[in-house]
Amino acid sequence: MQLFCGILGPDTVGSSRRLRSLGIAGAVRRFNELSVPGLGGVWFGKQLMLALLGVRVSELQAVEGHAVAKMECANAIEALACWLAYRDTGWASDPRLRGRNKFPREHDLKQGPLYSRFRSRGFYVTQPMRMAAGSALVPLGFATSSNRRFNTLQSTAEGRAFLDAALGECRPSNRSMAEHLSQWVQGSPVNVTTGTVVRGLSPCLALPGDALGHLEGRLRAGGANETLEAKSRRRAALAWVDRLRRVPPVVPLTWLDRPPEIQDDRHWKDLEAGARLWLARDAALKLLDTVESRIAHASAERLTLADAVAVVGEQVEALRIAADAFLRMAHEDVDANDFCRACAAAEPVAVLRSLVQRDGRVVALFGNVLRPGAAFRRGTAPAAAGELDSEDTAGEAMEEVGAQVAREIGWPEGMSFRVQNLYLLKLELLGELHMRFAAQDGST
Structure with a gap:
């Protein structure tokens, strides 16, 4: 199981056994903190x-x-x-x-x-x-x-x-x-x-x-040592989700629909830039998943870079488009820019080489040959062997909660999970969150 942006979960992607940060874990944490400061992964x-x-x-x-x-x-x-x-x-x-x-x-x-x-x-x-x-x-x-x-x-x-x-x-x-x-x-x-x-x-x-x-x-006052900017951003986000709860949008939101509650230009830019980064990350992970599957079915579980590029051309192009979208934001985060510049390289082989070098745990590179890494997955072996941690079961249930929220609101594409968590937390403040779970239990 993988947790992607827009789904309830931590500030990283991947299960405890297949964590793939791609060298941007710090950037992910920074953008999540910029979106709703001080919230962590709390949703109730x-x-x-x-x-x-x-x-x-x-x-x-x-x-x-x-x-x-x-x-x-x-x-x-x-x-x-x-x-x-x-x-x-x-x-x-x-x-x-x-x-x-x-x-x-x-x-x-x-x-x-x-x-x-x-x-x-x-x-x-x-x-x-x-x-x-x-x-x-x-x-x-x-x-x-x-x-x-x-x-x-x-x-x-x-x-x-x-x-x-x-x-x-x-x-x-x-x-x-x-x-x-x-x-x-x-x-x-x-x-x-x-x-x-x-x-x-x-x-x-x-x-x-x-x-x-x-x-x-x-949530409104924050801690004594918290910056005024952090307090202001969290209050603005809280006001936004409060309005969305009272008046749900009739059509999906886009990044052109800046809410009046987010008055700080930089806050809205950080929200969108973070989303663009996560969309690029997701595209990179999908590409690596495809390469992993190809290696699993290849002779001796080996695949050259050239052979791999030949079957993931469309995904490389999708990744390049997503990475370009982040770069056009002209954000100053160094790690995020380095990642997206590598993903937007002109040569597909260079893109794939960079991603595999950033990964290393699932797919490893030896010269120009791709081979299984330490966390390589062969078919459904982990699940079949009963090796899934209990976090996986809970995470799947959390995915469904996140999906329900996404259907209810229609967030801008790639929206930080912290905003969705804040929406759920607002439901609890109104006495509605646990009632929803009770209603779902009663309908089964």
């Missing part, structure tokens, strides 16, 4: 709450004299939240959850969900929601950090107020949720499978109204 509030709860529980453990890494603590709490939600929904697939293909069912946890097990390496997924939410905690003012690494985060008064609003009515054993989970982390015999815990932690249940109000305030 419980992602932020669970990550922040992990930080807070680790802080409580530190007060007790126990050193617990914040990343480990947050991963374990997120795993518990998803495991409880799966258990209560009959293990149905849900884009708001992770770990369905990795978790043991209840009969395998006769001692209960012990922290020592939930924290263990390999128990939960390698790409938890914390990775999408952690980068948003500091910009939105929920936490502070000297370097934004998750283990160095410290909750702020605003972050603790958000947790109180989200979990204040969920008091297992007459304790705050953070205190209760702190006991769990410490290894005390506490019950973390009660309805109260499920109600507070489950990603499938909406945040209380007070917490949603607090979240919207953070």
